[in-house]
Amino acid sequence: xxxxxxxxxxxxxxxxxxxxxxxxxxxxxxxxxxxxxxxxxxxxxxxxxxxxxxxxxxxxxxxxxxxxxxxxxxxxxxxxxxxxxxxxxxxxxxxxxxxxxxxxxxxxxxxxxxxxxxxxxxxxxxxxxxxxxxxxxxxxxxxxxxxxxxxxxxxxxxxxxxxxxxxxxxxxxxxxxxxxxxxxxxxxxxxxxxxxxxxxxxxxxxxxxxxxxxxxxxxxxxxxxxxxxxxxxxxxxxxxxxxxxxxxxxxxxxxxxxxxxxxxxxxxxxxxxxxxxxxxxxxxxxxxxxxxxxxxxxxxxxxxxxxxxxxxxxxxxxxxxxxxxxxxxxxxxxxxxxxxxxxxxxxxxxxxxxxxxxxxxxxxxxxxxxxxxxxxxxxxxxxxxxxxxxxxxxxxxxxxxxxxxxxxxxxxxxxxxxxxxxxxxxxxxxxxxxxxxxxxxxxxxxxxxxxxxxxxxxxxxxxxxxxxxxxxxxxxxxxxxxxxxxxxxxxxxxxxxxxxxxxxxxxxxxxxxxxxxxxxxxxxxxxxx
RNA sequence: GGGCGCAUAGCUCAAUGGAAGAGCAGCGGCCUUUUAAGCCGUUGGUUGCAGGUUCGAGUCCUGCUGCGCCCA
Numbered sequence: 001x002x003x004x005x006x007x008x009x010x011x012x013x014x015x016x017x018x019x020x021x022x023x024x025x026x027x028x029x030x031x032x033x034x035x036x037x038x039x040x041x042x043x044x045x046x047x048x049x050x051x052x053x054x055x056x057x058x059x060x061x062x063x064x065x066x067x068x069x070x071x072x073x074x075x076x077x078x079x080x081x082x083x084x085x086x087x088x089x090x091x092x093x094x095x096x097x098x099x100x101x102x103x104x105x106x107x108x109x110x111x112x113x114x115x116x117x118x119x120x121x122x123x124x125x126x127x128x129x130x131x132x133x134x135x136x137x138x139x140x141x142x143x144x145x146x147x148x149x150x151x152x153x154x155x156x157x158x159x160x161x162x163x164x165x166x167x168x169x170x171x172x173x174x175x176x177x178x179x180x181x182x183x184x185x186x187x188x189x190x191x192x193x194x195x196x197x198x199x200x201x202x203x204x205x206x207x208x209x210x211x212x213x214x215x216x217x218x219x220x221x222x223x224x225x226x227x228x229x230x231x232x233x234x235x236x237x238x239x240x241x242x243x244x245x246x247x248x249x250x251x252x253x254x255x256x257x258x259x260x261x262x263x264x265x266x267x268x269x270x271x272x273x274x275x276x277x278x279x280x281x282x283x284x285x286x287x288x289x290x291x292x293x294x295x296x297x298x299x300x301x302x303x304x305x306x307x308x309x310x311x312x313x314x315x316x317x318x319x320x321x322x323x324x325x326x327x328x329x330x331x332x333x334x335x336x337x338x339x340x341x342x343x344x345x346x347x348x349x350x351x352x353x354x355x356x357x358x359x360x361x362x363x364x365x366x367x368x369x370x371x372x373x374x375x376x377x378x379x380x381x382x383x384x385x386x387x388x389x390x391x392x393x394x395x396x397x398x399x400x401x402x403x404x405x406x407x408x409x410x411x412x413x414x415x416x417x418x419x420x421x422x423x424x425x426x427x428x429x430x431x432x433x434x435x436x437x438x439x440x441x442x443x444x445x446x447x448x449x450x451x452x453x454x455x456x457x458x459x460x461x462x463x464x465x466x467x468x469x470x471x472x473x474x475x476x477x478x479x480x481x482x483x484x485x486x487x488x489x490x491x492x493x494x495x496x497x498x499x500x501x502x503x504x505x506x507x508x509x510x511x512x513x514x515x516x517x518x519x520x521x522x523x524x525x526x527x528x529x
Numbered sequence: 530g531g532g533c534g535c536a537u538a539g540c541u542c543a544a545u546g547g548a549a550g551a552g553c554a555g556c557g558g559c560c561u562u563u564u565a566a567g568c569c570g571u572u573g574g575u576u577g578c579a580g581g582u583u584c585g586a587g588u589c590c591u592g593c594u595g596c597g598c599c600c601a
Contacts, residue, residue: 008572008573009539068565070564072560072562072567092562145539146540158540158596160536358601
């Protein structure tokens with residue numbers, strides 16, 4: 001991408017840079033000083049004020065970005081902003097002299113980084129303010145910040161530009177910065193909880209020779225020296241469960257998954273996932289644990305168990321609703337899936353109800369379509385839907401006495417799938433049979449198919465303790481806790497289609513995977529997120 | 530993948546098929562307590578891209594690109 005040409009506004013600022021350098025002033029100096037953040041300066045001043053009229057002055061050197069400038073002849077007011085807040089600067093000819101004030105007015109623009117030294121006082125209107133004795137340019141901005149001053153219209157509202165230039169979005173929108181602080185708190189709270197419950201945090205491969213643990217199309221890449229095709233992981237599951245074989249009893253990983261699929265308000269090609277596995281737990285144990293974990297996270301991050309999401313009040317306090325998939329579908333559609341145990345029968349029943357089910361390769365996949373179409377959007381309060389069909393859950397253990405149903409639940413909240421869990425299949429013979437079933441049910445290029453991972457079977461043959469596992473989308477949890485409708489609002493740099501004029505040169509690295517038909521509502525195995 | 534919608538100055542937005550505008554920002558000036566400061570003056574446009582209809586297109590039509598919403 002070649003550098004674009006400068007706009008007239010930018011050319012004006014480039015001229016200022018030249019003129020400053022001509023005066024021997026470096027607009028991008030190497031050193032900066034700061035004794036107080038804006039917040040510390042104000043707090044120190046308020047503290048000193050308590051000592052009455054004889055309080056000592058509060059000297060301070062602050063640094064930040066100019067966000068507003070009001071020139072009034074021999075006085076200039078300005079506001080600087082740092083990460084912690086804003087502070088008004090008071091620049092007066094009395095302290096600075098005519099030349100310095102003129103220099104400020106001429107060369108400093110909104111968006112520039114500035115260092116200012118002086119002492120705190122109150123203006124006539126009562127605002128704690130720094131009376132500036134000296135100042136220094138720390139970094140000159142060439143491109144004007146969008147909507148540098150507040151206007152009646154909402155500033156910088158074009159979502160495309162906001163995502164493409166997230167740095168500018170963050171620079172002018174403190175509320176956007178707050179979302180990402182909350183996101184960090186959520187991750188920290190999850191770690192705190194899991195660490196306190198005896199879990200070991202681990203890191204497993206992102207580049208994998210065989211992808212698995214979910215039903216999704218992978219990104220493919222290639223290691224040149226090994227001459228080996230590799231996949232970016234679509235889940236952590238198979239590696240984390242190998243660790244249970246290795247005698248870690250409780251493990252978790254928080255990291256990035258990659259799925260080469262559609263993009264929507266709740267899908268990004270790379271997203272952040274939590275998965276944990278607990279030896280000697282089953283899916284009901286995991287339900288209890290997840291309920292407690294997310295209450296703990298909410299308490300730590302939000303300070304309470306209620307929050308509002310898209311006009312709803314979600315309450316984590318009451319015991320979360322638990323309903324079987326069969327009952328959930330019966331309630332929502334009037335169809336009892338136990339009375340329609342084949343794909344054909346279920347399709348017929350749906351059509352009799354006036355629905356038009358899309359073609360699906362199996363009974364289980366049709367059930368999942370029904371769930372996401374008729375049930376999921378209405379599950380606002382936290383709800384566990386459990387007992388899933390076997391053919392879409394090849395890593396979950398069957399229910400005793402009901403081999404076609406597996407011990408699996410999905411957690412829904414705010415009308416979205418948030419998490420997914422099983423009593424994990426630990427029988428290597430059954431697991432092998434499941435992989436083979438997958439091969440029969442789905443075409444070789446169907447992304448729903450789980451490729452047979454012989455090394456995973458080998459691990460299981462050594463003996464894997466019974467265990468329960470759970471996966472959850474951190475992005476979606478952040479959407480809930482920050483009341484954001486779009487996943488792009490909680491991902492710093494979401495993927496957008498590249499614009500024609502900044503297309504990157506093609507690199508001869510890998511061939512694209514076989515092209516299955518795109519369908520973003522596909523069922524996935526673990527963490528369809 | 531389908532439907533609907535949006536794309537005009539740096540930002541936010543106007544403009545019945547008939548002279549491309551406003552506010553903010555910028556630039557020049559006035560102003561010693563402002564808070565979206567105020568006042569005077571002023572610069573700034575290949576109306577996303579490519580075609581078409583028309584005496585005339587920001588506006589109507591077709592295609593493309595990007596984004597949003599809804600659906601699958």
